[in-house]
Amino acid sequence: MKRKLSFLFLSALALPFFMVSCSDDKEEQEVKPATDLVVDNNSVTLLQGDEITVGITSGNGDYYVKPFDESIATATVSGNKVTIKATENSRLEENNRIETTVLVVDGRKKVARIQVQVAKLWDLTADVPEEGFDLFIGEKKMVKILTGNGNYEISIPEGADKYIEVGELSGQVFPVTAKFETGAEPVEITITDKKGKTVVIPVVVNIVDLTLKANEAVFAEPDAESQYIEIEKGNGGYSFTYQVGDGEPTTEATVVEATEKENLITLKPKARGDVKVIVTDQKGSSKEIAVTVNPYEIKLEDNATSLTINGFDNSKEIAISRGNGEYQLAPLTDDNRKYLKSAEIDENGHLKIEANWLGTTTLIITDAVGKKLDLPVTVMPMATFLDSDRCFKIDIKKFVEGNQALDNMQQLTFEMVFYPTYSRALQSFIGLEGVFLLRCESNGDTDLRFEIATKIHKDPNNLNGDKYNDPRFRSQQKMGNDRQGNGKWYHIAIVFDGTQGSTKEAYKMYINGVRETLTPASSDYEDVRPDPYLVLSSVSGDNALMIGRSGNSEFRLGYCAVAQARMWKVARTAEQIKEDMCKYYSQEEAKANTDLLGYWIPSNGVGDISVFKNYGSAGDGLDAVVYNNGKSISPVTFPDRYKRVECPHSY
Structure with a gap:
């Protein structure tokens, strides 16, 4: 006696699918590639008047169907189900069969084809050899009914479910899974359709070598x-x-x-x-x-592959988040020590680094199994924000008292890398009031030009005689700043050369490495002979070399982020200025350069600083002391207020 496992022809295995509607999210469609349109049965057989459901297993939504010949078969779609119905009393061909095609199309114009064959009566056939098939235990095989007359029933002998499992019919396909060896005698699967047609499939489950x-x-x-x-x-x-x-x-x-x-x-x-x-x-x-x-690669927290320390007085700590234990740091090399004071890994696997100077070097970390991590460490230049509350004062008068030979400067160059943050007339950036100063013009609060303010005597040979009234030379470029929404980094060099025969060549300005065409504020001194030298001790205002201020006035402040400033006792050439305008000299380089008197790098990156050292050859005699701003100024400390530096070469 056989136990029958009956399944309706119209039953279908519900499969998950993903649909993308072109009407719902066109932008998403433009980003994602279209999914192939796939159906679970691309070839069906029907009797006249019968119908079958085919499932859409993947596609892009907005489905519609197009039968080639509705006199043979019609089709409708609902959700992800396509229902195909063979037309009653359709005209068949001489073999009492006829076929057509139904196209399934989605919103992304992907297409699937379903071949539809219609007959008065079908032989029942399956896509398996006549002698059946062999399985090993646990193997699954999909059996497809090729032709038949619908309402299929699938049965196996009583007790055969010990050997095989017959799964649910989906369209015209069902799975067979082996459970236990059958021995020499096969298990027979019998398929019967509604016209009484049958087909028997022998199945043998073998013991095999793994x-x-x-x-x-x-x-x-x-x-x-x-x-x-x-x-x-x-x-x-x-x-x-x-x-x-x-x-x-x-x-x-x-x-x-x-x-x-x-x-x-x-x-x-x-x-x-x-x-x-x-x-x-x-x-x-x-x-x-x-x-x-394999062992872990050494990883730092947040998957960091490099480290940045903001400023050379700063430090950094980061955890080793993954590796193989027993972490060691290779001994610091001479190159490491240029930029780092110390580096160590503690017992908790934390890397601790203390910066020394600006630049990039590489540390090497190893672990218990010899894994290695090369870690670039960059000590990043930082710029101090000078605002209405802070400026730098350098006591130039006291300095020249002990260095009389430097009081009368036949040549002088100031360089500064800075970022103006505010637009206001007569902002002063670097220099000596009444001697040689970089500032912006006094014409309103917007669209201001950079200018050199200086002192020129009408008789260059009589420096106690009459002077021209406030000689100034203005740039063509206008100052960008945050207030006007066009802020950017500048390198500006102003050069004095008393050996030249006219002011046109004695006074020069370079903006981002390019010489600027200067316009005198008055034609009186446009092309006169310059003074043969500048007298530093004749500075007025706060009686000092100032950065971010001049004129003993709270209205002459420089609102800017200062990255570095230099003072040279020579007239630097265009080539020299352009070559190293973004360079950061090492402390040793700066100290050894006798022409570089003042070199200020306020890149400490920490707060509560009262003095920014002079790294130039003049030493601490030109240290920059932090002062507050007001009519009367006094020493204060600098807060933790910094900005990362960008090189003006980028403009």
């Missing part, structure tokens, strides 16, 4: 994604043991964990090491998989 598609797996690290190995043949009931080295196999998964589902082995790494995974089926057939899980 065969795997691969016998090794290598993982990049213990956190790597799982890998999969297919069981090509086997006898089900799989178990796993693990052998490390020459030790005894054990069920404890320390290096990798193996599981099996539907003849697919999943290998999930757990720890670094080598292990043999021994796969054994219920009939005792076994195979080995050689697995290597």
